[in-house]
Amino acid sequence: xxILIIGAAGMLGRKLTHSLVADGExxxxxxxxxxxxxxxxxxxxxxxxxxxxxxxxxxxxxxxAARLIADRPDIIFHxxxxxxxxxxxxxxxxxxxxxxxxxxxxxxxxQASAKEPYCPRLVFTSSIAVFGAPFPDKISDxxxxxxxxxxxxxxxxxxxxxADYSRRGFVDGVGxxxxxxxxxxxxxxxxxxxxxxxxxxxxxxxxxxxxPVDENVRHWHVSPRSxxxxxxxxxxxxxxxxGSRRNLNMPGLSATVGEQIEALxxxxxxxxxxxxxxxxxPLIIEMVDGWAKDFDASRAKTLGFxxxxxxxxxxxxHIEDELxxxxxx
Amino acid sequence: xxILIIGAAGMLGRKLTHSLVADGExxxxxxxxxxxxxxxxxxxxxxxxxxxxxxxxxxxxxxxAARLIADRPDIIFHxxxxxxxxxxxxxxxxxxxxxxxxxxxxxxxxQASAKEPYCPRLVFTSSIAVFGAPFPDKISDxxxxxxxxxxxxxxxxxxxxxADYSRRGFVDGVGxxxxxxxxxxxxxxxxxxxxxxxxxxxxxxxxxxxxPVDENVRHWHVSPRSxxxxxxxxxxxxxxxxGSRRNLNMPGLSATVGEQIEALxxxxxxxxxxxxxxxxxPLIIEMVDGWAKDFDASRAKTLGFxxxxxxxxxxxxHIEDELxxxxxx
Numbered sequence: 001x002x003i004l005i006i007g008a009a010g011m012l013g014r015k016l017t018h019s020l021v022a023d024g025e026x027x028x029x030x031x032x033x034x035x036x037x038x039x040x041x042x043x044x045x046x047x048x049x050x051x052x053x054x055x056x057x058x059x060x061x062x063x064x065a066a067r068l069i070a071d072r073p074d075i076i077f078h079x080x081x082x083x084x085x086x087x088x089x090x091x092x093x094x095x096x097x098x099x100x101x102x103x104x105x106x107x108x109x110x111q112a113s114a115k116e117p118y119c120p121r122l123v124f125t126s127s128i129a130v131f132g133a134p135f136p137d138k139i140s141d142x143x144x145x146x147x148x149x150x151x152x153x154x155x156x157x158x159x160x161x162x163a164d165y166s167r168r169g170f171v172d173g174v175g176x177x178x179x180x181x182x183x184x185x186x187x188x189x190x191x192x193x194x195x196x197x198x199x200x201x202x203x204x205x206x207x208x209x210x211x212p213v214d215e216n217v218r219h220w221h222v223s224p225r226s227x228x229x230x231x232x233x234x235x236x237x238x239x240x241x242x243g244s245r246r247n248l249n250m251p252g253l254s255a256t257v258g259e260q261i262e263a264l265x266x267x268x269x270x271x272x273x274x275x276x277x278x279x280x281x282p283l284i285i286e287m288v289d290g291w292a293k294d295f296d297a298s299r300a301k302t303l304g305f306x307x308x309x310x311x312x313x314x315x316x317x318h319i320e321d322e323l324x325x326x327x328x329x
Numbered sequence: 330x331x332i333l334i335i336g337a338a339g340m341l342g343r344k345l346t347h348s349l350v351a352d353g354e355x356x357x358x359x360x361x362x363x364x365x366x367x368x369x370x371x372x373x374x375x376x377x378x379x380x381x382x383x384x385x386x387x388x389x390x391x392x393x394a395a396r397l398i399a400d401r402p403d404i405i406f407h408x409x410x411x412x413x414x415x416x417x418x419x420x421x422x423x424x425x426x427x428x429x430x431x432x433x434x435x436x437x438x439x440q441a442s443a444k445e446p447y448c449p450r451l452v453f454t455s456s457i458a459v460f461g462a463p464f465p466d467k468i469s470d471x472x473x474x475x476x477x478x479x480x481x482x483x484x485x486x487x488x489x490x491x492a493d494y495s496r497r498g499f500v501d502g503v504g505x506x507x508x509x510x511x512x513x514x515x516x517x518x519x520x521x522x523x524x525x526x527x528x529x530x531x532x533x534x535x536x537x538x539x540x541p542v543d544e545n546v547r548h549w550h551v552s553p554r555s556x557x558x559x560x561x562x563x564x565x566x567x568x569x570x571x572g573s574r575r576n577l578n579m580p581g582l583s584a585t586v587g588e589q590i591e592a593l594x595x596x597x598x599x600x601x602x603x604x605x606x607x608x609x610x611p612l613i614i615e616m617v618d619g620w621a622k623d624f625d626a627s628r629a630k631t632l633g634f635x636x637x638x639x640x641x642x643x644x645x646x647h648i649e650d651e652l653x654x655x656x657x658x
Contacts, residue, residue: 161486164479
């Protein structure tokens with residue numbers, strides 16, 4: 001089996017790569033080749049018999065997608081995106097990467113399938129940013145998409161294209177609407193949602209973090225470990241059950257910032273909590289106010305997707321996967 | 330006031346043009362100029378002091394939109410589209426006109442607004458084809474868009490772009506999801522929904538019509554007269570009340586083909602009904618099966634949009650507007 005990961009240098013891309021290399025297989029089929037693509041060259045994993053190709057590419061270049069799929073990968077993970085904050089600041093760049101980049105990929109697959117039968121599984125990472133306030137208490141699987149960011153708009157368009165290209169038989173697509181991934185390891189990125197991770201990640205290693213919103217802000221979270229599992233499940237699942245509805249709300253954990261902080265207190269004590277500095281940011285407050293807070297996600301749950309059920313669990317996953325089991329506060 | 334109509338040679342475009350010329354004003358402001366654009370040159374209306382420009386253009390040409398809006402129209406009606414049947418048969422053409430054409434228009438407006446403040450009202454005709462089965466009995470204003478045609482996909486994408494460009498302040502957009510316009514005057518077009526009109530229009534003038542589906546097929550209709558009124562209302566309405574949700578389900582009449590035929594019998598007798606020839610068409614049956622049947626539309630109703638309440642009324646409108654008040658059977 002031949003796998004292509006677009007966006008392989010990002011946080012989820014790296015974790016997915018490592019997980020697939022560790023598994024050596026996907027859906028019961030051995031992985032023979034992997035192509036890792038991103039705007040910067042992804043690192044080549046060592047200690048594996050899998051053949052790796054590394055590609056540093058700009059997916060907003062119309063010619064790139066055809067080269068990426070030239071060896072007809074069986075499974076394509078499309079994770080590459082300009083994140084919400086940056087797509088809001090740079091209108092053109094967001095549309096070029098998030099909309100055009102996705103459309104070029106779908107078109108390249110369609111053109112390839114016109115020459116010789118080809119219908120790869122394409123796992124598209126969408127986002128809960130496709131939804132925009134006002135919301136019901138729990139967002140149902142049939143709630144409409146009225147994004148309040150350009151990023152959310154671009155993801156919603158990607159979903160529609162994915163569904164139409166799948167319906168026409170050009171690709172076998174699954175779109176998964178990721179909750180906010182928390183705790184994101186590493187450095188903050190430009191995502192406006194970054195503080196949800198930062199207020200736990202930094203204090204867990206004895207560093208200060210900034211909280212730009214109120215403690216009563218509620219949001220929808222999933223650990224990186226579950227997010228990677230979602231991607232692999234979406235790649236291996238039977239898509240016949242999806243019909244023409246190819247985009248799924250993933251399960252997650254609905255929690256307030258206050259509940260996050262209480263879990264931090266239980267895991268690392270008052271000393272850690274004291275490292276959170278309140279610094280309200282009107283721009284972030286306004287953006288976050290338009291974001292989804294809680295979901296039903298019953299369709300995905302029925303299909304076997306499952307997430308964490310407490311922030312204690314999410315913090316434990318972070319301590320295990322990122323801190324070698326030790327808190328540094 | 331300066332008005333641009335893109336798609337002015339189509340059925341709705343011509344009716345809208347005539348209606349605006351007859352009114353001489355829109356939203357209380359006198360119309361001084363009108364630019365009528367379409368892929369074939371729209372007819373120039375006579376007997377009016379309004380200055381007309383006529384443009385035969387291909388909106389899938391990236392350079393066209395900037396020329397169309399060069400004189401900064403206050404109101405733009407974007408009615409141009411490849412219809413459902415044709416967009417399904419010609420994948421590239423549907424995406425080129427319905428997606429790229431709409432995006433080029435929005436981009437041209439954005440580029441113009443970057444040079445000098447400009448934020449025209451843009452009325453975008455969307456369609457109930459943005460929805461795809463299975464449906465609830467009545468589709469609510471918050472139901473999700475899972476189109477089952479490429480046309481519906483392209484319209485749903487147009488809606489998302491319209492909302493994002495409006496949110497960013499580049500344009501003042503209103504998207505209206507038209508019910509199927511019935512009775513369409515003139516010749517059949519390539520829309521798969523054409524028979525809904527044909528089974529009434531042809532018998533009313535003593536001609537045969539083909540019915541490709543069952544009598545129990547239920548669908549969502551509006552007269553051309555109401556459709557034109559919707560367009561004018563959308564152009565003149567206060568958009569502040571829409572917030573970030575710029576796309577509206579228009580009101581309509583939910584009726585079965587059997588109910589249409591009963592209304593025809595009441596209007597024109599058994600002789601007219603006998604002119605309907607049953608000829609099941611599997612392709613049309615399958616497409617129509619995925620279409621919306623009934624809507625709540627309460628948001629648009631609250632905003633003052635109203636449609637017909639019986640097929641007797643829809644037939645009467647057709648006889649008045651198209652047949653000079655006389656049935657020809």
